């Protein structure tokens with residue numbers, strides 16, 4: 179048997195062990211990126227092979243929790259991809275205005291910058307008090323940061339240029355106050371945001387929402403898991419509700435393509451058809 183074939187079996191056994199022992203399902207994550215992350219873990223921890231990792235993680239939860247962050251890439255930023263936020267302001271906000279109240283679900287929100295960015299867009303449109311924003315992720319440390327709403331001041335300074343490019347009508351500093359070297363997000367934003375743990379690969383629908391924002395998460399999943407998650411979003415969305423994906427993600431060729439129309443294909447914003 180070829181060594182690559184043996185390695186493939188070792189990866190399968192490791193992912194199966196994680197699922198059976200801890201209930202985290204990484205079995206349908208995109209294989210190439212899982213393999214890259216596992217190699218990095220082997221290198222960082224000085225372990226020679228995956229079989230050793232598998233047997234150790236079965237017996238040692240602390241060891242498993244050291245491995246989990248390798249599966250969860252939490253890279254994010256405020257107003258990431260300004261054209262997306264510009265399209266949101268111009269094409270989605272006017273339609274959100276027609277709902278007396280609405281809910282926005284940020285699935286895979288990492289440390290929360292995306293949730294605060296959308297909350298800021300809604301605040302500037304005078305819609306924040308009609309909105310409830312939910313940020314979910316599998317990574318508890320990331321969620322703890324999102325919940326606190328406190329970031330290094332540097333992050334806000336970097337976000338400022340993107341905020342302007344996104345069509346911001348004021349200054350990003352209107353939405354936080356600086357305290358020494360950290361920025362504390364405005365209480366009006368924090369009040370409308372709920373942060374919770376949710377695993378897209380395993381958990382059920384989040385209840386009915388009017389907008390799902392799931393950006394730069396599906397790229398880590400294989401086609402089957404992408405379709406499962408997209409179906410979950412379809413079932414969670416109100417008729418006429420919006421789905422926002424990352425710029426390398428699309429509904430084209432997905433199992434739910436027929437159920438949506440593009441509001442802005444370039445910005446990856448879709449609207450659930452009213453059946």
Ligand SMILES: C[S@@+](CC[C@H](N)C(=O)[O-])C[C@H]1O[C@@H](n2cnc3c(N)ncnc32)[C@H](O)[C@@H]1O
Pocket residue numbers: 249250251252253254255258285286287288289292314315316317320376377378379380392393394395398424
């Ligand atoms: C690259 S970040 C994207 C953050 C943000 N949406 C953005 O675009 O800037 C991907 C996030 O997806 C989360 N994630 C990965 N698998 C997940 C799953 N099964 N359920 C929920 N979140 C998941 C990771 O923990 C990580 O925080």
